[in-house]
Amino acid sequence: MRHGGGMGLFNIERGAEAIEIAIVRLSHAIEMTDEQTVLLEALKTDALAAAAAFEAATDGLRPTPPAEGESAERPDISERFDNRIALESARLDALKAVQPAFTAFFDSLTDEQKADLVPERGNRHDHMSKQGDRGGHRDGHHGGQRPMGPGNR
Structure with missing residues (x-):
């Protein structure tokens, strides 16, 4: 479920x-x-x-939603x-x-x-690591993006 x-x-x-x-x-x-x-x-x-x-x-x-031809109030x-x-x-x-x-x-x-x-569910961490390795990203994250954190907003 x-x-x-x-x-x-x-x-x-x-x-x-x-x-x-x-x-x-x-x-x-x-x-x-x-x-x-x-x-x-x-x-x-x-x-x-x-x-x-x-x-x-x-x-x-x-x-x-408004009726056809009417504007939304x-x-x-x-x-x-x-x-x-x-x-x-x-x-x-x-x-x-x-x-x-x-x-x-x-x-x-x-x-x-x-x-x-x-x-x-599969192990998400392993899946993410494999994708990062395949994609050639040094930091292991998709698209080279840094994880969210205090200095990365």
Whole structure:
């Protein structure tokens, strides 16, 4: 599973369809016990309810593209800031609503099941070193760029 082994799995902002897809993928990624299946169903129910609540709470807070032939009316900066706070508050409320079921399900998984949810990744350092060597860069970084640091901004 991508997105931090579950944390991005329930991106409430993406809506009910994305949650349904995530649940199906999760159910196929690991072999679950009957108890875990019940916990996953509870998580699905809570996540779908949270997505609906988020959608209702944020309706109209995001700018919408203007209709053809019309100019975009952009809210002033203080209204955009207020909208941002409202969006973040709604996002936090949705996460809090899902947290008990999320925790119950993921805490029920064995270490082996959790490992099955983490994507396999190669050693990034080795990959970067090989590319630096192939590219002939003395400092081992792409394009000869120096790493970010206090004196390299």
